[in-house]
Amino acid sequence: MSYIITSPCIGVCDTSCVDVCPVDCIHGPLKTDGSGSEVAELKEKEDGLKGLQLFIDPETCIVCGACLPECPVNAIYGSEDEVPEEERASIRKNYEFFGQTCPPEYM
Numbered sequence: 573m574s575y576i577i578t579s580p581c582i583g584v585c586d587t588s589c590v591d592v593c594p595v596d597c598i599h600g601p602l603k604t605d606g607s608g609s610e611v612a613e614l615k616e617k618e619d620g621l622k623g624l625q626l627f628i629d630p631e632t633c634i635v636c637g638a639c640l641p642e643c644p645v646n647a648i649y650g651s652e653d654e655v656p657e658e659e660r661a662s663i664r665k666n667y668e669f670f671g672q673t674c675p676p677e678y679m
């Protein structure tokens with residue numbers, strides 16, 4: 573089980589969640605490490621964050637809940653089972669961003 577970042581993060585990527593994660597498992601939008609360090613540079617470019625979002629590494633997330641209240645656009649859900657049906661593709665994206673296989677029940 574993992575917290576999951578969904579589509580409202582797209583284009584926002586403000587990294588508020590990154591700052592509070594105790595196990596440093598939130599990365600992207602481009603690199604699978606670095607805790608969103610590339611966001612600052614992307615922000616400088618016009619449309620630099622277009623279509624991009626951050627992701628939670630499901631194998632590392634300890635399900636502590638610290639990130640959830642920090643998100644200004646309510647993009648974070650507390651488990652795969654809490655992600656609404658219309659955001660289901662986000663579950664797979666979080667797993668696959670880190671090269672992990674999404675559990676079949678969430679495909």
Ligand code: SF4
Pocket residue numbers: 575592593594595596597598628632633634635636637638639640
């Ligand atoms: S629930 Fe905790 S460990 Fe998981 S991504 Fe959020 S802050 Fe990090």
Ligand code: SF4
Pocket residue numbers: 577580581582584585586587588589590626642643644645646647648
């Ligand atoms: S706090 Fe929300 S919008 Fe900001 S990077 Fe995290 S998930 Fe994306």
